[in-house]
Amino acid sequence: MLSQKDIRKKTHVVRRQLELKLGVRGRDLEHALRKARRRLPVAIHTQASALAEAEFFAENPKMARRLHGCEVRAAFDSVMAHLRGIDVAEMRKDRILAVAGSVAFSLLFVAVAFVGFLWWRGYV
Structure with missing residues (x-):
């Protein structure tokens, strides 16, 4: 069985990693997970939600008895x-390339539309 300190330490580490890797901050793990919903796969989000629930249960001694240490450790791992x-760095590079591709496509589309308009009006 995990103690309240162990669970708090694990949830603090997860919150810190969410902040470092995804740029998501929150007052507790549950709040940070709500902000990072689309950036995490469903299975990982479910495991992290189990950690947030364990953090909530650890506050109450009677509810803390319901926690299974092996499940919390597996979710944390x-x-x-x-x-x-x-x-x-790879995520940042992908985001920059996506924006550059979108801008390039838009410029190409406008140029083709302009040439098409000139052709239609008989100027080309």
């Missing part, structure tokens, strides 16, 4: 494995 695998 799977969430941390996913968060450690995120490459922030």
Whole structure:
């Protein structure tokens, strides 16, 4: 059985990794997970929600008895494995390339439309 300190420490580590890797801040793990919903896969989000629930249950001694240490550890391990695998530089590069591709497509479309308009009016 995990103590309240162990669970708090684990949820603090997960919150810190969410902030470092995804740029998501929150007053507690549940709040941070709501902000990071679309950036996490469903399975990882479910595991992280189990950690947030464990954090809530750990506050009350009677509810803390319902927690299973092995489930909390497994959830923590799977969430941390996913968060450690995120490459922030690669995500930033992908985002910049996506914006550049969108701008290039828009400029190409406008240029083709302009040439088409000139052709239609007989100027070309």
